[in-house]
Amino acid sequence: xxxxxxxxKLVSRSNQxxxxxxxxxxRIAYDRVHLSEYFNGKSADDLSLSSASWYADNGISLxxxxxxxxxxxxxxxxxxxxxxxxxxxxxxxxxGSSAFVPNIEGxxxxxxxxxxxxxxxxxxxxxxVNARIGAVMGGGLLGLEAAKALIDLGIKETHVIExxxxxxxxxxxxxxxxxxxxxxxxxxLSIHLNKSTSEITGGEKIEALKFNDxxxxxxDMLVISAGIRPRDELAKLAGLQTSSRGGIVVNEKMxxxxxxxxxxxxCALYNxxxxxxxxxxxxxxxxxxxxxxxxxxxxxxxxxxxxxKLIGVDVASFGDAFITEPDCRTIVFEDTHxxxxxxxxxxxxxxxxxxxxxxxxxxxYNILLQTVNNKxxxxxxxxxxxxxxxxxxxxxxxxVMSLPDDALICSCEAVSxxxxxxxxxxxxxxxxxxxxxxxxxxxCGGCVPLVKDLITGTMKANGQYVKNIICEHFDYSxxxxxxxxxxxxxxxxxxxxxxxxxxxxxxxxxxVVASILSSLWNDxxxxxxxxxxxxxxxxxxxxxxxxxxxxxxxPGGEITPDKLIVIGQVAKKYGLYTKITGGQRIDMFGAHVNxxxxxxxxxxxxxxxxxxxxxxxxxxxxSCVGSTWCRYGLHDSVSFAIEIEERYKGVRSPHKLKGxxxxxxxxxxxxxxxxxxIIATEKGWNLYVCGNGGSKPQxxxxxxxxxxxxxxxxxxxxxxxxxxxxxxxxxxxATWLNKMDGGIAxxxxxxxxxxxxxxxxxxxxxxxxxxxxxCEWKEVVENDELRKRFVHFINAPEEKDPAIKFxxxxxxxxxxx
Amino acid sequence: xxxxxxxxWILACYADDVPANGGACVKHxxxxxxxxxxxxxxxxxxxxxxxxxxxxxxxxxxMIGSEGNSCEPKVACPFHKKTFSLLSGECLSGDEFQIKxxxxxxxxxxxxxxxxx
Numbered sequence: 001x002x003x004x005x006x007x008x009k010l011v012s013r014s015n016q017x018x019x020x021x022x023x024x025x026x027r028i029a030y031d032r033v034h035l036s037e038y039f040n041g042k043s044a045d046d047l048s049l050s051s052a053s054w055y056a057d058n059g060i061s062l063x064x065x066x067x068x069x070x071x072x073x074x075x076x077x078x079x080x081x082x083x084x085x086x087x088x089x090x091x092x093x094x095x096g097s098s099a100f101v102p103n104i105e106g107x108x109x110x111x112x113x114x115x116x117x118x119x120x121x122x123x124x125x126x127x128x129v130n131a132r133i134g135a136v137m138g139g140g141l142l143g144l145e146a147a148k149a150l151i152d153l154g155i156k157e158t159h160v161i162e163x164x165x166x167x168x169x170x171x172x173x174x175x176x177x178x179x180x181x182x183x184x185x186x187x188x189l190s191i192h193l194n195k196s197t198s199e200i201t202g203g204e205k206i207e208a209l210k211f212n213d214x215x216x217x218x219x220d221m222l223v224i225s226a227g228i229r230p231r232d233e234l235a236k237l238a239g240l241q242t243s244s245r246g247g248i249v250v251n252e253k254m255x256x257x258x259x260x261x262x263x264x265x266x267c268a269l270y271n272x273x274x275x276x277x278x279x280x281x282x283x284x285x286x287x288x289x290x291x292x293x294x295x296x297x298x299x300x301x302x303x304x305x306x307x308x309k310l311i312g313v314d315v316a317s318f319g320d321a322f323i324t325e326p327d328c329r330t331i332v333f334e335d336t337h338x339x340x341x342x343x344x345x346x347x348x349x350x351x352x353x354x355x356x357x358x359x360x361x362x363x364x365y366n367i368l369l370q371t372v373n374n375k376x377x378x379x380x381x382x383x384x385x386x387x388x389x390x391x392x393x394x395x396x397x398x399x400v401m402s403l404p405d406d407a408l409i410c411s412c413e414a415v416s417x418x419x420x421x422x423x424x425x426x427x428x429x430x431x432x433x434x435x436x437x438x439x440x441x442x443x444c445g446g447c448v449p450l451v452k453d454l455i456t457g458t459m460k461a462n463g464q465y466v467k468n469i470i471c472e473h474f475d476y477s478x479x480x481x482x483x484x485x486x487x488x489x490x491x492x493x494x495x496x497x498x499x500x501x502x503x504x505x506x507x508x509x510x511x512v513v514a515s516i517l518s519s520l521w522n523d524x525x526x527x528x529x530x531x532x533x534x535x536x537x538x539x540x541x542x543x544x545x546x547x548x549x550x551x552x553x554x555p556g557g558e559i560t561p562d563k564l565i566v567i568g569q570v571a572k573k574y575g576l577y578t579k580i581t582g583g584q585r586i587d588m589f590g591a592h593v594n595x596x597x598x599x600x601x602x603x604x605x606x607x608x609x610x611x612x613x614x615x616x617x618x619x620x621x622x623s624c625v626g627s628t629w630c631r632y633g634l635h636d637s638v639s640f641a642i643e644i645e646e647r648y649k650g651v652r653s654p655h656k657l658k659g660x661x662x663x664x665x666x667x668x669x670x671x672x673x674x675x676x677x678i679i680a681t682e683k684g685w686n687l688y689v690c691g692n693g694g695s696k697p698q699x700x701x702x703x704x705x706x707x708x709x710x711x712x713x714x715x716x717x718x719x720x721x722x723x724x725x726x727x728x729x730x731x732x733x734a735t736w737l738n739k740m741d742g743g744i745a746x747x748x749x750x751x752x753x754x755x756x757x758x759x760x761x762x763x764x765x766x767x768x769x770x771x772x773x774x775c776e777w778k779e780v781v782e783n784d785e786l787r788k789r790f791v792h793f794i795n796a797p798e799e800k801d802p803a804i805k806f807x808x809x810x811x812x813x814x815x816x817x
Numbered sequence: 818x819x820x821x822x823x824x825x826w827i828l829a830c831y832a833d834d835v836p837a838n839g840g841a842c843v844k845h846x847x848x849x850x851x852x853x854x855x856x857x858x859x860x861x862x863x864x865x866x867x868x869x870x871x872x873x874x875x876x877x878x879x880m881i882g883s884e885g886n887s888c889e890p891k892v893a894c895p896f897h898k899k900t901f902s903l904l905s906g907e908c909l910s911g912d913e914f915q916i917k918x919x920x921x922x923x924x925x926x927x928x929x930x931x932x933x934x
Contacts, residue, residue, distance in 0.1 A: 050913075054913075432910065432911050435911050436911045472884070472885070473882075473883075494838075494857065503882075503883045503888050504855070504857050504858060504881075504882050504883035504888060504890070505857075505882045505883070506880070506882030506883065506884065506891070506893070506900075507879070507880040507882060507893030507898055507900065509882075510880050510882065511880075529836065529839070530836050530837065530838045530839030530840075530880065530881075531838075531880070533880070533895065534875070534878050534879070534895030535895075537878065538878070542875070542878075542895055542896070544873075545873070546873055546874050546875050789836070792842055793842055793843065793844040793849075794829075794830045794834045794835065794841035794842060794843055794852075795829060795830045795834075795843050795844055796844045799844065801849075801874055802847075803849070803874045804874075
């Protein structure tokens with residue numbers, strides 16, 4: 001990683017150098033920091049820091065799988081394993097480190113691994129298939145990462161063995177370790193502290209670990225993560241000064257004892273210290289590049305503060321984490337209920353923060369670290385730093401803006417606060433802009449929340465009103481634009497852009513305006529197909545590989561045997577994969593764009609309609625079987641679900657809408673997880689709104705109790721129309737409510753008590769949408785001009801996309817790509 | 818500098834075939850080329866149809882628009898909304914991607930795409 005960063009920095013600052021890279025591993029530099037994600041589905045390619053073509057494009061010649069064997073310092077040449085001899089002007093050693101393997105009897109047995117390279121991970125993965133109990137030797141940062149990997153691989157029982165009396169001994173104290181330990185236990189890790197392994201027993205392969213106290217732990221495999229050893233053997237061979245404890249000795253310019261040879265990263269020993277983190281390694285690379293390009297910069301050690309997520313638990317340590325009284329005063333907060341431990345060390349005069357430890361919750365890490373590094377004077381109640389302000393004035397975000405200009409915000413890329421604020425002043429307005437022009441946040445990503453606060457803070461300081469505008473082309477919120485389009489009766493995108501926007505529009509504002517136009521006028525959306533998101537443009541959901549899926553409406557999940565047969569026949573005829581969806585209907589995948597009109601023609605002839613699965617509109621109203629069949633059912637939930645789905649089908653909204661109707665309190669339709677949910681009571685229905693499944697599940701909240709069906713529909717009309725008119729783009733009802741001042745009490749007041757005096761209007765507007773319903777697919781199927789658009793090649797309309805390929809899976813197909 | 822002589826102009830389609838302010842995909846041998854009718858600006862553009870981000874043949878189905886004060890014309894991939902300049906082919910969403918662009922000429926209602934030999 002550090003070697004790659006060196007190349008990246010050098011080519012960006014000079015084209016004077018001919019760079020030749022030798023690597024021992026068979027692949028180009030990859031992200032070792034996120035190595036364990038290899039087991040969560042990231043591929044070796046995903047972890048790559050660049051591509052082979054990047055090296056070629058920058059004129060770097062790359063020798064993989066070809067380690068340097070010898071350095072001839074007199075001739076200034078290097079000799080590689082494969083026999084290359086290259087002359088150098090400067091040589092940079094970025095040989096990194098290897099896993100330290102303690103000399104324990106039986107260490108050579110099968111089933112004992114180290115955790116360092118992608119090759120190691122491959123070996124571990126293959127072996128884990130037949131293993132039930134796994135152990136990791138080492139309870140440090142990497143050891144716990146390795147333990148997480150074993151859990152991800154499906155190892156039933158995972159143990160962590162640590163020699164020291166606590167976990168992560170370099171980062172956290174005993175109390176923090178105890179908290180971390182109890183959290184990790186919940187994830188199924190068994191932790192053994194104060195354990196020294198004396199022998200690995202078994203025959204060919206490992207069977208158990210034997211400890212100094214003569215206890216035995218049976219295991220099927222062992223991963224060793226007991227520390228690192230700098231790779232200094234090449235340097236040693238060349239007669240460069242190395243330390244007896246490992247590491248190539250360097251000065252503050254990263255020069256070794258030979259001024260033409262540099263060492264950077266984990267192989268370099270500066271001031272008797274190895275810096276085993278990526279950020280200082282990048283800093284070392286920068287120093288060498290600066291030196292080579294004629295600049296002057298020195299290394300003065302590095303802040304080893306760190307924040308990471310270990311198996312779902314936040315752990316951070318910053319500044320001087322271990323300093324104790326009487327050299328400082330400490331403030332400790334411990335919550336064993338939630339598993340949170342926080343400790344800050346402040347100077348005896350109470351003025352400065354010296355360091356601290358956070359376990360279980362580390363949101364404050366960035367600002368605390370900045371407070372230490374910039375010697376910011378503490379507030380009168382420093383405990384607020386870890387407890388949050390309790391009452392009194394709370395100046396949110398002000399902490400960020402009070403940092404000095406040279407505060408280092410992104411340590412991976414060495415970006416200061418000044419650089420970020422200047423970029424905002426120069427017009428950067430979002431995190432993506434900042435990443436592009438400063439590279440801040442592109443490394444480990446830990447500083448992103450801080451960068452976002454700085455962006456907002458700077459914009460506010462400039463007097464810029466930070467409002468939810470749609471995009472650079474429209475300086476209005478969606479709600480404002482909705483009203484303006486309505487009052488001016490504008491019916492197409494270009495008119496809206498000419499009246500209220502600037503530029504030529506984009507992929508953000510086009511679908512927003514399309515949705516507004518549809519919610520207002522309910523015209524056939526394919527008339528303006530190029531302003532629709534791809535799914536709305538082709539009235540189908542685009543899938544991996546570029547095929548589409550087809551979902552006919554099955555209101556309330558009720559379907560006749562005849563219609564089921566038609567779906568089966570159509571799927572068979574067009575070779576489609578079929579699956580029952582989460583919304584009680586059937587999805588057919590793998591349709592070529594060319595086939596869509598013919599497929600829909602057959603479905604429509606059989607009495608189906610569009611299911612709007614592609615649209616930001618009503619999806620389904622899920623129902624339980626209800627009182628017609630169920631012995632517990634109070635009312636006929638299926639009939640009511642069908643009535644409601646038929647009423648709101650095709651209505652376009654800021655985001656998708658889902659509903660549910662349950663026939664009794666057992667709630668089989670999961671109505672409380674929907675945008676609107678209706679549950680039968682003895683006396684009528686209870687209406688819940690603004691629930692959500694998805695990535696942030698949220699229960700719906702009770703809007704009205706024991707209402708009859710007509711009232712329920714009236715409230716729903718008002719609720720949905722109010723949402724459609726006022727929500728931000730792509731905001732589900734749950735988020736909309738969360739942002740609403742006054743929350744559910746306010747919403748109740750609007751919908752039930754008519755506090756805004758708009759209910760009559762809301763009901764009329766909804767009725768208009770209901771009256772103008774049309775099946776979009778019927779419009780297309782019956783119109784030859786519209787049908788013509790469903791082709792892949794405009795100049796070869798009969799031909800399908802040859803890039804689309806399928807392969808068999810469980811008697812059906814799946815996309816191959 | 819490229820010279821005109823190196824470019825072969827192929828007849829791609831008729832101007833009417835490509836929707837206003839939208840794109841369509843043209844087959845040229847084994848190549849797939851996306852051609853865009855930027856009616857709002859009276860301009861035509863062409864790029865490769867493959868989105869380099871997830872290797873999907875879909876750019877012709879993306880929405881087009883403009884970015885920044887210079888009104889850089891762009892297309893957004895329908896899969897993950899990576900955007901690309903229609904002028905330079907550079908990825909505008911901060912990734913290191915580059916797509917191929919082609920010159921376009923429209924004469925007598927016919928659209929020609931220039932292919933470099």
